[in-house]
Amino acid sequence: MNTLARTLLITCLVGATAPLAIADGQAPVITKEELAARYPGIAVDEIHDSPIAGLYEIAVGNRVSYVTTDGRFVIHGDIVDLATQANLSEARRAEGRASLLATIDPATAIVFSPPSGEVKYRVTVFTDVDCGFCREFHRHIAEVNALGIEVRYVSYPRTGPNTESWAKAEGVWCAADRKAALTRAKLGAEVAAVPGCAAPIADEYELGRRVGLTGTPGLYSDSGVELGGYLPPAQLLAALEKTHTQ
Numbered sequence: 001m002n003t004l005a006r007t008l009l010i011t012c013l014v015g016a017t018a019p020l021a022i023a024d025g026q027a028p029v030i031t032k033e034e035l036a037a038r039y040p041g042i043a044v045d046e047i048h049d050s051p052i053a054g055l056y057e058i059a060v061g062n063r064v065s066y067v068t069t070d071g072r073f074v075i076h077g078d079i080v081d082l083a084t085q086a087n088l089s090e091a092r093r094a095e096g097r098a099s100l101l102a103t104i105d106p107a108t109a110i111v112f113s114p115p116s117g118e119v120k121y122r123v124t125v126f127t128d129v130d131c132g133f134c135r136e137f138h139r140h141i142a143e144v145n146a147l148g149i150e151v152r153y154v155s156y157p158r159t160g161p162n163t164e165s166w167a168k169a170e171g172v173w174c175a176a177d178r179k180a181a182l183t184r185a186k187l188g189a190e191v192a193a194v195p196g197c198a199a200p201i202a203d204e205y206e207l208g209r210r211v212g213l214t215g216t217p218g219l220y221s222d223s224g225v226e227l228g229g230y231l232p233p234a235q236l237l238a239a240l241e242k243t244h245t246q
Contacts, residue, residue, distance in 0.1 A: 059092050110154075127156065
């Protein structure tokens with residue numbers, strides 16, 4: 001089942017299930033396997049025990065919903081542990097995003113590493129060569145690297161396929177020296193197209209949609225934590241340090 005269909009499925013579970021018989025005042029509990037069989041687009045390993053008794057947690061990519069264990073009702077919203085103030089739903093989303101980010105082919109990313117070779121943190125950045133804040137982030141790339149942060153760029157032209165930004169991204173990702181081409185493009189220089197080159201733009205664009213990207217730049221830690229949009233170097237370091245203390 002494609003991503004759109006799975007998204008529609010998880011958001012339309014409510015009302016799709018016929019009312020179940022209630023015996024002795026309690027609705028029967030169905031197993032995760034039975035729930036998955038009822039909705040073929042959801043795999044058993046995407047159904048978890050939730051922190052609240054009587055609910056299953058369904059996590060499809062970065063989308064998290066809760067279904068009553070009788071399979072009848074769905075709840076959209078976050079579960080927060082008031083004792084710790086931890087957003088448990090966001091923690092599950094981060095797991096899903098981390099799994100998606102782990103699928104990135106290292107050969108297709110454009111990586112800027114610390115000159116010392118010592119990587120303290122790594123951040124994945126979905127970037128658009130024509131995005132103003134993306135350009136501002138890249139102006140400070142040397143400062144970011146000097147803080148021990150490795151930046152892994154993947155492409156996300158906000159305007160979508162068959163647009164000028166998409167064509168520029170293809171030119172960058174097909175260049176012999178992609179790092180230099182990306183820097184030139186972010187400075188407003190023209191990047192020549194490479195005929196016959198199979199750039200990974202469509203795959204990376206789809207990945208951005210699946211992780212729930214809402215704008216560029218989109219910054220994510222390796223653990224799937226959404227760090228936000230543009231962050232100056234010092235703030236980015238602080239955000240990464242926070243993810244490692246939680």
